[in-house]
Amino acid sequence: MIVRALLAAAALALVTAPAWLPSPYHLHILIMAGIFAILALSLNLLLGYTGQLSLGHAAFFGIGAYTSALLALKLEWSFWLALPCAAVASGIAGWAIGRLALKLRGAYFVLVTISFAGVISLVSINWMELTNGPLGLPGVPPPDFGPWSLRTKRAYYYLVLAAAAFTYLVCHRLVHSRIGRALVALRENEPLAESVGIDGTRYLVLAAVVSAALAGVAGSLYAHYTRFVSPEVFLFTYTVTMVIMVIAGGQGTLLGPVIGALLFTALPEALREAVAWQWQMLAYGVVLVVLVFFLPRGIVPSFERWQRRRAASLR
Amino acid sequence: MEQLLQHLVNGLVLGGTYALLGIGLTLIFGLMNVVNFAHGEFYTLGAYAAFGALALAGLPFFVALAAAIATGALLGALCERVLLRPLRRESIDTVMLVMIGVWIAMQNAELLVWGGVARSIPHPFPTAPLTLGPLNIAPLRLFVMAAAAGLIGAAWLLIQRTRLGTAMRATFQDRDTAALMGVPIGRIHTITFAFGSALAAAAGALLGPVFLAYPSMGDLASLKAFSVVILGGLGNLAGATLGGLLLGVAEELGAGYVSSGYRDAVGFVAIILVLIFRPAGLFARAERIG
Numbered sequence: 374m375i376v377r378a379l380l381a382a383a384a385l386a387l388v389t390a391p392a393w394l395p396s397p398y399h400l401h402i403l404i405m406a407g408i409f410a411i412l413a414l415s416l417n418l419l420l421g422y423t424g425q426l427s428l429g430h431a432a433f434f435g436i437g438a439y440t441s442a443l444l445a446l447k448l449e450w451s452f453w454l455a456l457p458c459a460a461v462a463s464g465i466a467g468w469a470i471g472r473l474a475l476k477l478r479g480a481y482f483v484l485v486t487i488s489f490a491g492v493i494s495l496v497s498i499n500w501m502e503l504t505n506g507p508l509g510l511p512g513v514p515p516p517d518f519g520p521w522s523l524r525t526k527r528a529y530y531y532l533v534l535a536a537a538a539f540t541y542l543v544c545h546r547l548v549h550s551r552i553g554r555a556l557v558a559l560r561e562n563e564p565l566a567e568s569v570g571i572d573g574t575r576y577l578v579l580a581a582v583v584s585a586a587l588a589g590v591a592g593s594l595y596a597h598y599t600r601f602v603s604p605e606v607f608l609f610t611y612t613v614t615m616v617i618m619v620i621a622g623g624q625g626t627l628l629g630p631v632i633g634a635l636l637f638t639a640l641p642e643a644l645r646e647a648v649a650w651q652w653q654m655l656a657y658g659v660v661l662v663v664l665v666f667f668l669p670r671g672i673v674p675s676f677e678r679w680q681r682r683r684a685a686s687l688r
Numbered sequence: 689m690e691q692l693l694q695h696l697v698n699g700l701v702l703g704g705t706y707a708l709l710g711i712g713l714t715l716i717f718g719l720m721n722v723v724n725f726a727h728g729e730f731y732t733l734g735a736y737a738a739f740g741a742l743a744l745a746g747l748p749f750f751v752a753l754a755a756a757i758a759t760g761a762l763l764g765a766l767c768e769r770v771l772l773r774p775l776r777r778e779s780i781d782t783v784m785l786v787m788i789g790v791w792i793a794m795q796n797a798e799l800l801v802w803g804g805v806a807r808s809i810p811h812p813f814p815t816a817p818l819t820l821g822p823l824n825i826a827p828l829r830l831f832v833m834a835a836a837a838g839l840i841g842a843a844w845l846l847i848q849r850t851r852l853g854t855a856m857r858a859t860f861q862d863r864d865t866a867a868l869m870g871v872p873i874g875r876i877h878t879i880t881f882a883f884g885s886a887l888a889a890a891a892g893a894l895l896g897p898v899f900l901a902y903p904s905m906g907d908l909a910s911l912k913a914f915s916v917v918i919l920g921g922l923g924n925l926a927g928a929t930l931g932g933l934l935l936g937v938a939e940e941l942g943a944g945y946v947s948s949g950y951r952d953a954v955g956f957v958a959i960i961l962v963l964i965f966r967p968a969g970l971f972a973r974a975e976r977i978g
Contacts, residue, residue, distance in 0.1 A: 426781060473964055479780060480723040481963050484914055488956035491911065495956075499949035609907070613792060620785065655800065658793030662771065665786050669778075 376680065387534060391527045400526045404598060406638035407533035408591050411540045412611075413618040413630035415587035418544060420616070421624035422553065423580050424560040425478070428612055429470070429486030432493045433463040433585040435606040437592025439497065439504060442513045442602040452516030452597055459593035460586040466493075467585020471578035487609075494607035509603025513596050529598055536594055537631075540587050545627055547583060556580055557625075610654075617657070621664050623671030632672055690822035695940045701829045701898075703936020704836030708891040709909060710916025710928035711843050712884035718923025719860045719880050722772060723784040727888055727913050728906030729794035730760050734889030735896030735905065736802055739809045749812050753835075753893050760889020761882040768881035773874065791910070799903040806900040832894045839890055840929055846883075847925060856880060860923050888913070908952055915955040918962050921969025930971060 386393075394400050412434060419427050437459035444455040474485040497504045504510065515524045516532070523529050547553050555576045558566035567573050596602045614637065622633025640660075644653050668675060709731060716724045737759040741752035767790065775783050813827040847853040858866040859876050867873050892901075892909070899905075915935055920927025935955060943951040962970065 424781075426784075473960070477963055477967065480717075480784065481918075481967065483723070483784070484918065484959055485963055487911065488959040491956040492953050492960075495950055495953045499947065613788065616785070616788070652796075652800070655793055655796035658789045658791070658796060661789030661792065662786050665782055665789065666774075669782060 391530055397526050400530055402638055402642050404526065404530050404533050406635050407530070407537045408595050408598070409614065409618060409638055410537045410631045410634035411591040411594070412588055412615045413622065413634045414537075414540050414544050414627075415584045415591070416615045417619045417624060417627075417630045418547070418580050418584040418587075420619055421626070421629075422548060422556045422560065423577050425475070425577065426483050426616070427486045427581075427584070428483050428609075428616070429488075429490030429493075430584075430588055430615055431607050431609065431611040432486075432490035433467060433588035434592040434595070434611060435490075435493065435497065435604075436466050437463045437589025438596040438602045438606045439510075439592075440589070441593035442510050442596040443503070445514055445597070446510060446512065452514070452593075455597075456590065456593045460589045463589025463592065464582045464586035467581045467583075467588075468578060470585075471581030475574055475577045475581065490607060490609075490612070494604055497604040497607060504604070507604055509601055509605075511601050513600045513602060515600065516597055533594055533598070536590060540590070541627065541631065543583070543587065548627065552576060552579065613657075613661075617661055617664070619671075620661075621668070621671055623673035623675075626671070626673045626677075629671050629673040636672075691944070693823055695944045696937060697823055697825055698829075699937030699940035700933060701825075701833050701936070702895075702939060703933035704833050704840070705891040705895045705932075706912055706916050706936050707840055707929045707932025708836055708887045708894075709913040710920060710932045711840065711925060712887035712891075713913040714917045714920060714923055714925065714928045715847075715856070715880050716884040717917055719856060720772070720877050721780055721783075722881075723780060723787065724884075725784065725787045725910055726767070726790040726794060727884070728908070728910030729791055729798075730764060730885040730888035730906075731892035731895075731909040731913075732795070732798055732901070732903065732906035733763060734760050734892030735809065735901040736798060736807075736892075737889065738893035738896055739802075739807050739901050742810055743807075753890070756893035757886050757890045760892075761886035764885025765878050765882040767885070768878045772877070772881065776877075791906075795903055795906060802901075802903065804903060806902040808900050809897040811897040828897060832898060835894055836891075839887065843883075843887065844925060852876075852879065908955075911959075912955050915958045918959050919970055921971055924969060924971060927969055927971040931969075934970075 390403055391400055394403070412430070415433075416427065416430050419425050440462040441452070441455040441459040444450040444458055445452065450458075470486065470489055474482050474489075477485060498507055500506075515522060515529070517523065518528070518532075521528070523532055548556075555566070555571045558569075558571060559573050559576060563573055592606065595606070618633030618637050619630050620633075621637065622631065623629025641653050641657070644656060648656070709727065712730075713724060713727045716722055716727070734756045737756035738752045741747045741755045742749065745752075747755065771786055771790065772783065775786060811828055813831060815826065815828075817824040817826045818830065845853075847856060855866070855871045855876055856879075858869065858871055859873060859880075863873060866876075888909070892905075912935065916928055916931040919931030919934060920929070935958060938958070939951050939954045942954045
């Protein structure tokens with residue numbers, strides 16, 4: 374009951390945010406939080422529901438950003454065509470990596486995904502003709518919506534909010550379907566799941582494809598928002614940020630990554646005012662260690678447990 | 689032909705330090721089951737410790753090297769006692785996340801202390817290259833190769849010939865049985881992590897004067913160490929040595945004949961290909977990895 378009311382209030386606050394936020398700077402943080410929420414939700418499909426940690430997730434984000442930017446710049450395609458193409462390109466990359474790497478588990482899967490991101494990043498730096506190398510691609514056009522340009526922060530905020538809501542719905546449908554139950558079964562006990570006829574590799578590859586495609590959507594949104602793409606989109610920091618958001622929010626929950634994304638986009642900005650920038654990343658590392666030690670299951674599962682306990686004591 | 693020989697020699701210099709990194713990581717990974725993403729940070733630590741001892745404290749070069757190795761061992765032991773020991777019963781993924789946190793924290797602590805500017809580490813060797821027939825090699829690089837070979841030999845002796853090494857190998861093969869036979873597993877873990885970290889610091893202190901010391905230098909070092917471990921097979925000392933030399937030579941050849949921009953891609957591609965086609969490593973006699 375209380376949780377429902379809280380969620381409704383949070384949804385209302387998000388929809389009306391441009392009206393009550395004091396400055397465009399705060400709206401910018403919220404837009405970035407929305408893009409990261411999509412990324413965290415997509416990573417959570419793999420990490421939370423299949424138990425496989427992809428530390429190359431920035432690669433799918435970057436492939437989406439570059440695909441969208443290149444289509445818009447070189448072929449002058451509209452954003453509305455470039456966005457699905459970005460999702461498809463990242464999805465294909467996810468399929469390839471899934472097919473190759475999901476034979477492996479745990480640390481070995483992690484290493485293949487890191488290496489894949491490393492190779493893609495080197496390609497983006499060295500393939501001057503296509504990507505303009507380290508200089509990046511400036512002047513990515515903002516999207517149009519019919520006769521209106523979504524150039525303003527307020528308009529873009531609603532675009533990102535819609536995309537984040539769409540991502541949440543996709544994840545919700547997927548997780549509560551047969552596929553989601555199969556993924557959880559595989560995560561909990563793979564030999565047992567396979568013995569009742571669940572094709573492990575097929576479901577894991579499917580999760581990787583959906584996860585990568587959603588990260589590609591986030592990349593496209595990022596490219597058309599900042600209007601600039603450079604090899605920095607492949608930075609490992611992005612991947613680590615996504616992992617922290619998922620773990621802190623609560624892996625294997627749908628609300629966790631969203632809360633993690635809001636918290637860990639706002640936290641560095643709050644730290645920026647309190648401490649020098651050099652301390653920010655240091656604090657990030659320490660926060661990650663502390664989280665694993667003291668809140669290993671994340672915010673949302675801990676909250677749910679607290680709720681259940683309270684309900685039990687009231688009864 | 690002469691160019692090829694030159695590339696081979698340069699590759700062996702690099703490869704020797706890669707082997708040191710790889711041996712350290714293969715011990716930690718194989719024996720403790722810790723996916724140590726902070727391994728490269730101990731490499732960075734070694735380079736900066738050498739820089740600090742030389743440029744700030746004014747110690748002689750060889751003392752500075754020893755100081756760097758000791759710093760690596762000490763901080764490694766501390767890291768194991770404070771962070772890894774309480775998590776020994778946790779899953780490998782949990783511990784991996786903690787090591788990712790340590791990696792980020794250490795790298796940014798180094799950025800805070802030393803700043804983002806790359807530092808060159810002074811060394812006492814003459815800069816004029818020695819000419820051996822068609823080959824040119826800087827005396828410093830020759831020393832790096834010799835020192836790496838010496839350290840690899842020492843590591844091998846420690847693992848194969850001493851009581852401590854026997855205990856370490858027993859722990860690697862079967863932790864519970866080793867514990868039943870009276871091997872103090874906790875202490876073996878601390879020593880292993882300290883020893884692996886010391887080897888990484890040694891690699892950093894040796895390669896630091898050849899290149900430059902900068903805070904993010906450990907990122908690539910970590911990935912190269914993982915490539916070496918995967919090439920050589922988990923927990924395989926000889927494999928890590930060969931894998932390190934192989935990776936160094938392959939990188940030199942790749943940079944020389946294909947494209948210098950893709951030098952670092954060699955390690956990445958090696959990881960992907962070996963894990964997909966020969967997950968037990970190139971030199972494994974039997975399947976070690978499930």
